Amino acid sequence: MEALTFKNHSVVPFDNGNGKIWFTAEHLADLLEYKDVKQVNKIFHRHKDEFTENMTTKVTVSDKSMTYGGLSKEVRLFSPRGTHLIGMVSRTPVAKDLRIWLLDLSEKESGIEVGCLEVGNLTQLAGQKLHDVIAAFGKKSFKHRGQKGSGLLAQRKRDIKTIKDVTKLVLQLTQIAIPDLGDFPDADEDPEAA
Template sequence: MQTLTFQNITLSPAKVDNQIWLTSGELAKALNYADTQSVTKIYERNADEFTTSMTTIAQVKTNGGMQKMRIFSLRGCHLIAMFARTKVAKEFRQWVLDILDKEVGKPVQVEPKLSSDDTLPLRNAVSMATGILKLDYATIYKMVHQRFGIDEIKELSKDEVGQAVEYVHSLMVQVNQSTINMPLIQNILADNAHQNQKARLTVDGMIGELKVMIDYVDELRTRLTLQDRLIGALQTRFIG
């Protein structure tokens, strides 16, 4: 089967039942993981999310002959990329969707922008989570951003909004079971604290500069007042 190219990376897919599949090694390469086992680890942590149409064990032809290995369909690749934390994960998801559209003979659809009604379930879930998780809105939203590899909620698709709601609900379940990912939360809180500190230092610097300017203006005003008095005195003396 012909190769595929993602961001100058050449991938050699297998074709099973007339569908495109990628091995975990090829998928790791596309997602820019140094460790080829990273994809396998992601799958093992989230195996219950995958169906048999998304991943399977198959005989794949390699340089060393036929070998059994795990492969992922395009939909399986997309789900792996949902859990991935690399910088290219978001672009890879779009690339996979583009190929899926071409595979079924449909044009690439541009996702409509989310409306306020579309994001309401997520906003409600986050609001509920603030009380249960004892975290502020910004921290919970940042956890959602990291989970889906986005910078803003509006970058989610409608389907992903539903997945984001499930993710927030799972966080609330985890805290009740004492299994929440505390290192992740600690990292987010530390990052928020660092950003706040940077902003505070910037504001303090601006205040310092403003004080210097005010002192200069006061000094200039004093000099002008003295000059006005001197001019007035000279006018009285020499002009009358």
């Protein structure tokens, strides 16, 4: 697996053979800037009942050392969602930033791409396309961030504000006022006669 970078920490996720991202307790201790892994284990055991099997698991890894033969040990793994839960109850200064990073990582891993509305990119689009982009963003935001229990309702509120602001701007750009040009003669009338 490719290394992931959070702040000045580079972590290669554990390959559990299922193609998903898994972090070890050692990874979490490093990312949360704990001195050792004991703090992560304490947090896990205090909140054990909040974790599902999709959030954490144990695997046995072997160390093929020439001196000691084949040793094996159990390692606890955490999915990005499980890692986020550890980050929620952690009180280190970087925990908040880690939680944000993990939500972005979870969104990428799940294949959900809500996208973003950037004014600079919108100026290159035609009128109807502008409205279509806003509508598509609104639907994705509602689907992935606006459902009960999604845990992303704060982001949904920011999305709604962005949608309102961008819609107002797009309406200003796409609605033009046609000046009053006076009365036009009927098609039957001769314009020269008037």
